Amino acid sequence: MTDYYRLCYYAAICTDNVGVVARRLPSLMNLLEKVKLMTADEIGLALRGLAQEIVDHNGSGHEIALVGIRRRGVPLAERLARALWEIESVEVSVGYLDINLYRDDLSTVATQPIIQSTEIDFPMNEKVVILVDDVLYTGRTVRAAMDALVDYGRPKAIQLCVLIDRGHRELPIQANFVGKTVTTKEIEMVEVRLNEVDQIEDVLLVEKAS
Amino acid sequence: MPFNAKHLLSIENLSIEQIQLILATATSFREISKRPIKKVPTLRGKTVINLFFEASTRTRTSFEIAAKRLSADAINISVSASSIAKGETLIDTVRNLEAMAPDVIVIRHPSAGAPHQLAKRCTACIVNAGDGAHEHPTQALLDALTILDHKPTLKDLRVGIIGDIAHSRVARSNCLLLGKMGAHVTICGPPTLLPMHFDQMGPFPGSLTVTDRMSEALDGADVVMMLRVQLERQQEAFFPSVREYFGSYGLTPQRMNSAKRDAIIMHPGPINRGVEISSEVADGRYSVILNQVASGVAVRMAILYLVTGGREQREFGPES
Numbered sequence: 001m002t003d004y005y006r007l008c009y010y011a012a013i014c015t016d017n018v019g020v021v022a023r024r025l026p027s028l029m030n031l032l033e034k035v036k037l038m039t040a041d042e043i044g045l046a047l048r049g050l051a052q053e054i055v056d057h058n059g060s061g062h063e064i065a066l067v068g069i070r071r072r073g074v075p076l077a078e079r080l081a082r083a084l085w086e087i088e089s090v091e092v093s094v095g096y097l098d099i100n101l102y103r104d105d106l107s108t109v110a111t112q113p114i115i116q117s118t119e120i121d122f123p124m125n126e127k128v129v130i131l132v133d134d135v136l137y138t139g140r141t142v143r144a145a146m147d148a149l150v151d152y153g154r155p156k157a158i159q160l161c162v163l164i165d166r167g168h169r170e171l172p173i174q175a176n177f178v179g180k181t182v183t184t185k186e187i188e189m190v191e192v193r194l195n196e197v198d199q200i201e202d203v204l205l206v207e208k209a210s
Numbered sequence: 211m212p213f214n215a216k217h218l219l220s221i222e223n224l225s226i227e228q229i230q231l232i233l234a235t236a237t238s239f240r241e242i243s244k245r246p247i248k249k250v251p252t253l254r255g256k257t258v259i260n261l262f263f264e265a266s267t268r269t270r271t272s273f274e275i276a277a278k279r280l281s282a283d284a285i286n287i288s289v290s291a292s293s294i295a296k297g298e299t300l301i302d303t304v305r306n307l308e309a310m311a312p313d314v315i316v317i318r319h320p321s322a323g324a325p326h327q328l329a330k331r332c333t334a335c336i337v338n339a340g341d342g343a344h345e346h347p348t349q350a351l352l353d354a355l356t357i358l359d360h361k362p363t364l365k366d367l368r369v370g371i372i373g374d375i376a377h378s379r380v381a382r383s384n385c386l387l388l389g390k391m392g393a394h395v396t397i398c399g400p401p402t403l404l405p406m407h408f409d410q411m412g413p414f415p416g417s418l419t420v421t422d423r424m425s426e427a428l429d430g431a432d433v434v435m436m437l438r439v440q441l442e443r444q445q446e447a448f449f450p451s452v453r454e455y456f457g458s459y460g461l462t463p464q465r466m467n468s469a470k471r472d473a474i475i476m477h478p479g480p481i482n483r484g485v486e487i488s489s490e491v492a493d494g495r496y497s498v499i500l501n502q503v504a505s506g507v508a509v510r511m512a513i514l515y516l517v518t519g520g521r522e523q524r525e526f527g528p529e530s
Contacts (some may be wrong), residue, residue: 098238101250112212112519114231115238115512151247 030209037182037190040201043163046179047076050161051083053177058128063156065093065127069145070116072134073097075196076163080132093127095120102144124153130177134192136162139173164203166190213516217329217336220345221386222413229351229387235512236355236505242279243507253282256313256518260286261304262339263294263319268479268503269339269348273316276510282313304328313518317341335517343377349478350383352509354391356502357433360474365392370427370469372398372459373437373486374448376405380478381437389413396420398427399437400459402448424459431469435476436461436487452485461487463494474498 038046058064064084068077074096081094097120100106100113131145146158161177166184184190184205191204213231221229242250258277262270270286277284287307289295294303304315316337317325322344329336340346354364361367369388375381375397388395389412396419397408404420405411412418421427428434439455449455466473475487475497483489492499 101242101252106252112516115235115515117238118241147251151249152245 031189031206032209033204033206034188035205036202037164037205038180038203040195043179043194043201043203046163047079048083050163050177050179051080051087054080054130054159054161055084055088057159057176060088060090062090063127064090065095065122065124065129065155066161067095067097067120067129067131067145067149069131069133069141070096070098072192072194072197073132075194076134077132078196080161093122095122097131097145097148099141099144099148102147104140104144118148120152124149124155127155128157128159129155130159130161132161134163134194135190136160136165136173136175136178137168137190139169139171142173143171163192164190213519216517217325217338218347218513218517219325219329219336219338221347221350221383221390222345224347224387224390226390229354229391232351232509232512232516233355233358235516236351236508239511239515240505240508242511243504248279249281250279251281252515253277253280253313253518256280256282257311258282258284258314258316258514259307259312259334260284260339261307261315261317262287263289263317263324264340266318266339268506269318272503272506273337273339273510273514276507276514277314279507280511280514282514285312300324301327301331304332308332308334314514337513337517340379343379343382345383345386346379346478347383348506348510348513349380350387351513352502352506353380353384353435353476353478354387355505355509356476356498357474359501359505360472360498361432364388367393367432368430368470369393369395369433369435370398370431371395371435371437372424372427372461374403374440375399375408375411375437376403377440378437382411384435385411385418386413389417394419396427396431398422398424398459400449400455424465425468428465428469431473433474433476434461434466434469435478436481437478438480438482439486441482456485456488460485461491463488463490466491466496472496476502479503 066077066081068074077094081092084090084092096118098116098118100115129149131142142160149155149158159176162175163179165175165178165181168186188205188207191206193200193202195201213228242248260270260273274284274286312334314335314337316339317328318339319341322342324341325336325338338345338347357364371381371384385395398421401422408418408420409415473496475491477487477499481487481492491497
């Protein structure tokens with residue numbers, strides 16, 4: 001372990017953010033920041049635009065529920081709910097989903113994912129459930145999320161809202177609402193950083209240093 | 211931080227971080243038992259064998275439900291209906307089962323160390339569901355989870371464990387776990403049922419207080435844990451009569467007055483009403499005995515998930 005790794009590990013243990021360490025460290029180690037894809041202001045604008053699109057597509061919004069996919073889908077869903085309230089004065093239900101129990105790679109993944117809580121407190125039938133996540137890539141997370149949702153009930157419809165679509169789908173999955181579409185290479189990664197989770201706000205295109 | 215252990219054999223060998231990971235994971239698994247469809251596909255295709263050499267309602271059913279809620283296939287083997295009655299040895303039994311490629315073997319056995327023997331010889335993950343009077347790690351973990359539902363932390367908590375301590379694997383596992391997490395444990399029972407070397411019951415010397423006076427154990431207690439008087443284990447008379455036992459060591463509402471006002475009452479089950487605990491207390495407001503059973507399913511789901519954790523090397527990266 002390098003000293004940096006050890007420092008992050010202890011910091012994470014102290015703040016109880018163990019899940020963050022497992023995901024962040026590979027991102028922070030040996031990464032080259034290539035491009036800033038979005039600034040904090042652009043993220044804010046994109047979310048407001050997405051909220052408007054959701055309303056335009058779904059009518060007044062009385063039957064909408066948002067489900068944020070942990071981790072960063074959660075603050076995005078909460079922000080969208082606030083924006084929907086501001087635009088249409090509609091209070092939409094917000095739920096949180098940990099998809100790790102539904103992953104298709106649990107027997108092969110090197111570090112076993114930490115399971116966080118799923119909270120879906122509202123009845124799903126008769127609602128249009130909009131899954132919210134930060135980045136859409138292979139589509140496997142969304143596949144897992146849909147499997148989880150149908151275990152909770154039978155939504156009227158499931159839609160998908162993402163901040164970034166970076167291409168390279170491995171399953172036939174598409175987003176209904178996209179903040180920004182970006183062309184990326186497979187060796188690159190898209191890092192979304194949000195104030196609620198990372199204490200900084202931007203979207204970066206990064207690459208592993210060779 | 212991964213769990214990093216293939217077996218769950220004892221609390222003695224668990225680190226504080228591992229205990230915290232199990233409890234955190236169990237908390238997240240709880241809501242599955244509240245859904246309309248109480249199943250997730252996490253352990254789909256895995257085989258869990260419950261190999262129980264002693265009678266059990268709670269523990270075996272709990273493990274079976276935990277496995278099934280994770281979509282694993284659970285198979286129950288109880289000794290009376292099996293070839294062990296024909297004289298097959300433990301190791302032979304397990305080797306034969308192993309040939310059928312189970313992923314997890316959950317074992318309860320009357321001999322201490324039986325799960326450890328298996329762990330040395332098997333490729334499956336071994337989970338100890340109680341070995342003799344040695345340990346019952348999943349019980350201590352679910353007890354901790356239940357306590358944390360009602361108390362903010364285990365550190366500096368005053369816990370009284372009362373009953374047949376000498377023969378109790380539940381007491382041993384709880385003393386170790388609570389001691390490791392910083393609680394103050396007092397064990398109490400008739401002198402005939404207290405172990406000789408009680409100092410070795412805690413995680414380090416001096417971590418336990420021992421008394422044969424129930425009032426001392428209950429004084430200022432946050433948690434009162436009653437143990438079943440194990441009538442079937444005793445050939446000799448450890449106490450004059452059941453009535454006499456209840457008179458000196460039975461938990462009654464009057465005795466509870468010296469504990470803290472919001473003290474919770476626990477019992478691993480099955481309860482002997484009127485022997486170690488009065489019905490009034492067992493069914494009363496502060497009894498969390500049934501919560502323990504509910505926590506048990508969540509904890510066992512967490513353990514099955516963690517011991518079967520992914521081990522092959524692959525780059526862990528964000529992949530949405």
